[in-house]
Amino acid sequence: MNYGLKSAAATSANASDRLALIDFKNLITRDPLGIMGSWNDATHFCNWIGVTCNPSKERVVILSLEAQKLAGSIPASIGNLSFLTGINLRSNSFHGQLPQEIGRLLQLQHINLTYNALSGKIPTNVSRCTELRTLNVSYNNFIGEIPDQLSSLSKLVELGLGANNLSGSIPPWIGNFSSLFKLSLALNNLQGGIPSELGKISGLGHLQLYGNYLSGQIPSSIYNISSIYFFSVTQNQLYGQLPPDVGLRFPDLEVFAGGVNNFTGPIPVSLSNASRLQVLDFAQNSLTGTVPAYLGRLQSLVMLNFDGNNLGRGEIGDLNFFGSLANCTSLVVLGLGRNHFGGELPSSMANLSTQLQIFTVGENVLQNRIPAGIHNLVSLISLGLEGNYFNGSVPDDIGMLQNLQGLNLNVNRLSGLIPTSFGNLTRLTRLFLEENRFEGSIPPSLGNLHNLENLNLSSNTLNGTIPKEVIGLSSLSIALVMSNNSLTGSLPLEVGKLRNLVELDISGNKMSGKIPDTLGSCVRLERLHLEGNQFEGTIPETLKNLRGLAELDFAENNLSGKIPEFLAKLPSLKLLNLSYNDLEGEVSAEGLFANASAVSIEGNDKLCGAAPQLLLPACSRKRNRAKLSLREVILISVGVAFAIAVSCSFCLY
Structure with a gap:
């Protein structure tokens, strides 16, 4: 829409919008792309970059300046853009506080301020924007507790407060947001338990609570939300067992992550029914038993990470499930390190996904040789076999893994020569061979x-x-x-x-x-x-x-x-x-x-x-006595002899 230039003839409302935008421009301190250059008197403000107006009333309805490398602060006069329905300043460097005047924008439906440097408390006046569907201020520096006033935002579909410095507990009233689909409170300093009231959000699909200090067990009501497809509670202080039927309760599950907690018990076999599962990550817990072979049914699996648990019995056959993982042709990460897996590393590992980039099975009790077929894993970036009982020589074939960046064979019983084929691993940045029996x-x-940074x-x-x-x-x-x-x-x-x-x-x-x-x-x-x-x-x-x-x-x-x-x-x-x-x-x-x-x-x-x-x-x-020169010695000797002669001559008289 091309708007004609208006100056003196502009209505007071139009002038109010223009002045608010000028205030916004005046607080920009960095504009490497020259975006604000278009915000000038030669062009109607509705034609300025990032500004969208209502065609009939010529009022600003959207301010969208995503990823424009802008820096500055947000003026209080933004509250004068009374027709504003959406503001998107994502991925810039705005700082300072979000003004309380934003609560005057009663028609606002979408706020996206993610990936900036805004600070202070979340303004309580946002609660007056009751038409809000999206409130996302993740990845800023907000502090304080989640304001109880936000409980009035009953139409929210997305609430993103993650990656700030928020404290306190998760408010139970979030469970009243019946339209909520995405909830992200990750990477804060939240404490206490997960409210059972969240289980009332029947349409919730995306739940991110990772990176906090949450404790207790996951309420059973959460597992009744069959629409959940993204579930992450990684890095908290949660405990308890995973429900045996979790794979049936979450049939649309794509991400199921609870690493770095205190979960116990076996890996639920029912997860094999979550056919869309891409990420299964419960590293650093206290899970027991073994890895179900049925997980090989998950053909969309990209990450399978059980590093740092108590899986395995230290016996032959602990890794029999490897054969079934050949069906997971998209697997990129396989983490089985720091468990109790025994027996041998099966030759069937050669049939794992050719997309596999990270494979860790270090710090177990595996024995025998490293299978030569490991060279089939041509996409490997990181290979961790440390802290086992592997013996014999290292297969020359490892030198064929030319994408390898990290190779860890520490603390085994490997012997023989260090393969000269390691010289082919030109992308290697880390090579760890300590505490073995290499010779020569x-x-x-x-x-x-030439990319090596760490050699041991x-x-x-x-x-x-x-x-x-x-x-x-x-x-x-x-x-x-x-x-x-x-x-x-x-x-x-x-x-x-x-x-x-x-x-x-x-x-x-x-x-x-x-x-x-x-x-x-x-x-x-x-x-x-x-x-x-x-x-x-x-x-x-x-x-x-x-x-x-x-x-x-x-x-x-x-x-x-x-x-x-x-x-x-x-x-x-x-x-x-x-x-x-x-x-x-x-x-x-x-x-x-x-x-x-x-x-x-x-x-x-x-x-x-x-x-x-x-x-x-x-x-x-x-x-320290200085050494005398030969000339000085002669002069002193002559002087002493002369003095003695003179003395003797006096004695004659």
């Missing part, structure tokens, strides 16, 4: 992993030198840990390329040579552990560049020379261990060295001074 040398092919090879029986291809991976930014092996040789100078590394731990090996000066280039280091090796020479002065260093441990080496003064002044250093070396000289009594609990320097017999708590002997204070 570290394959230089790991140097191909500790507590194996690796030997040989550290390949410079590996030690120089500039992508390493979290940790490089190779402690407790039998690695030899010197630490390559390429270590200086690890400029973003936070932790370097090569302790408990047989490394020798000098500590490289290039370590001073690793300016983000917080933990540096080289203890239990055979390093020699002095502590590099370049380490003074490590301003964020919190832990430095060079104990049990062959270091010599003085303790550098800069160690007392490193601002973040909290733990320093230089014990059992061959260091000498006076130790500072200042800075970190004034805290005996933070410093360990025993086993260095040539050290002295320091704070009394370190129990070192006092330093000797002998006067």
Whole structure:
């Protein structure tokens, strides 16, 4: 609709709308897309971007500026847009309080202010907007309790108050909203129980209560709402058993999530009847029994997550249900870690969904070898097999999982060589192989992993030198840990390329040579552990560049020379261990060295001074006698001889 330009001839009502919009514009502090540029006198306000008017009365009925990257606050004069039926400011950066004047908009039906930075309390005057169907202010910074005045909004279809800082309890009067279809109170600080009155909302389909501090059991009345398709109470303090017939009560269920609570009992077999189920997530509870094979009927399943329960009996056959999961061809996440599953990892896992991206079965009691057929899971991004009893060698076929970003084989009984095929996993960011029985040398092919951020090879029986291809991976930014092996040789100078590394731990090996000066280039280091090796020479002065260093441990080496003064002044250093070396000289009594609990320097017999708590002997204070030149010696000798001769001549008289 093209509206003609009106200025002096405009009605007072039109002028009121225009002035309210100008107030809105004047409070915009950031407008990178230039949206407010169209809000000018050259164009009728009904033609401004984001503004929709009633054609016959030329009154603003909708203000919609979703995702326009705007920042600013909402003026009180917004209450003058008396014909407004909808306001949508979703996904911007509006801040400040939502003005009470919004309660003057008696025709308002839809409010969407999600994903902003609005703060203060939810204005109680919103309760006057009795025509509201949608009230969604999720993902802001609102505080306080849910106002009881909102109980007058009896026509609400959607109530979204999630992801704020709301406190108090869930009001029972929400159960009177007979038209409510979507209720989101997630990610707040709500406490108390779930009101049984919510069970009166017979048409409720979407219920989000996750991320609060709710306690007690889920009221049985909730399970009578057959229209529920989205149910999430994850991360609360709820307990009790899931109803055996829950899959029959919620026949349209698509999301059923209750992770991080205290639920007990078995997984209901009836869930296999919820044929639309896509997400089944009850991780970190206390569920018992095993996973029903009937879940293989859920062909729409995308996530099946039972990490961190008490499932399984530690026996052969605990994972027999794997075969049925081959029917779940859309499965992306399969979480079975930290349970009591025993027996072997079935070869039928090779038939799992080729869409599978996350597979965890760590911290169980699984035995035998890792099936070679694992290479069929070509979409895997994360594979967690840690904390089991897997033995034998790692299949070379794992090197075919070229989408893999995280591989965790920690704490098993794996042996043999680290496969050179790992070098093909070029998207890998995390590789954990510690506490196994790997032997031989570290394959230089790991140097191909240019996205690697975290590498842990500790507590194996690796030997040989550290390949410079590996030690120089500039992508390493979290940790490089190779402690407790039998690695030899010197630490390559390429270590200086690890400029973003936070932790370097090569302790408990047989490394020798000098500590490289290039370590001073690793300016983000917080933990540096080289203890239990055979390093020699002095502590590099370049380490003074490590301003964020919190832990430095060079104990049990062959270091010599003085303790550098800069160690007392490193601002973040909290733990320093230089014990059992061959260091000498006076130790500072200042800075970190004034805290005996933070410093360990025993086993260095040539050290002295320091704070009394370190129990070192006092330093000797002998006067330093300057050495005399040969010319000075001759002159002094001649002078002494002359003085003696003169003295003797006096004696003759």
